Amino acid sequence: MLRGFILVFVALLVVASATEVNYCGSSKKFEDPNSVKISGCDVPPCKLRRRTKASIEYKFTPDEDAENIVNNVSASIFSVPLPFVGVDGTTACDNIFNLDGTSAGCSLKKGVDYIYKREFPVLQIYPTISMTIHYALMDRNRTVACFEVPAKIIN
Numbered sequence: 001m002l003r004g005f006i007l008v009f010v011a012l013l014v015v016a017s018a019t020e021v022n023y024c025g026s027s028k029k030f031e032d033p034n035s036v037k038i039s040g041c042d043v044p045p046c047k048l049r050r051r052t053k054a055s056i057e058y059k060f061t062p063d064e065d066a067e068n069i070v071n072n073v074s075a076s077i078f079s080v081p082l083p084f085v086g087v088d089g090t091t092a093c094d095n096i097f098n099l100d101g102t103s104a105g106c107s108l109k110k111g112v113d114y115i116y117k118r119e120f121p122v123l124q125i126y127p128t129i130s131m132t133i134h135y136a137l138m139d140r141n142r143t144v145a146c147f148e149v150p151a152k153i154i155n
């Protein structure tokens with residue numbers, strides 16, 4: 001009786017936990033398993049349902065001060081990068097928060113922790129295939145933060 005109770009509790013914790021993601025350009029996992037949370041995805045490949053919104057929370061720490069952060073998000077399908085329409089190339093300034101929840105804007109300090117939060121639509125036109133999502137925040141041509149995660153679009 002008590003044991004069943006504990007198992008249910010553990011299962012709930014797992015559902016609310018973070019997503020395993022990799023460093024960009026490598027298959028090495030992030031050391032801090034709580035850096036990235038993608039809705040409904042603890043263990044990749046993340047299943048992204050068409051006509052829903054996926055939400056992402058990403059805690060990151062810039063190595064250098066940054067002034068102007070742009071989303072650089074693509075899906076790599078057989079090694080061909082396809083930009084995520086409506087996200088790639090847009091400003092990320094409105095999506096960056098301090099740990100206390102206040103807006104951080106675009107002027108970021110090196111060594112300080114920030115949280116990036118954003119939803120993006122999984123469009124009906126996306127093909128239902130497996131891919132690797134490359135999610136980067138860039139200051140001009142410099143990568144400020146980046147992760148990759150396997151995903152699959154589903155119906």
Ligand SMILES: *[C@@H]1O[C@H](CO)[C@@H](O)[C@H](O)[C@H]1NC(C)=O
Binds near residue numbers: 070071072073089090
């Ligand atoms: C995203 O990054 C790639 C590689 O650094 C670059 O070629 C591409 O132009 C960038 N896209 C945007 C929208 O900044």
Ligand SMILES: *[C@@H]1O[C@H](CO)[C@@H](O)[C@H](O)[C@H]1NC(C)=O
Binds near residue numbers: 140141142
């Ligand atoms: C980034 O851009 C600056 C100037 O805009 C340039 O000097 C530098 O070489 C570029 N770095 C890379 C990695 O392309």
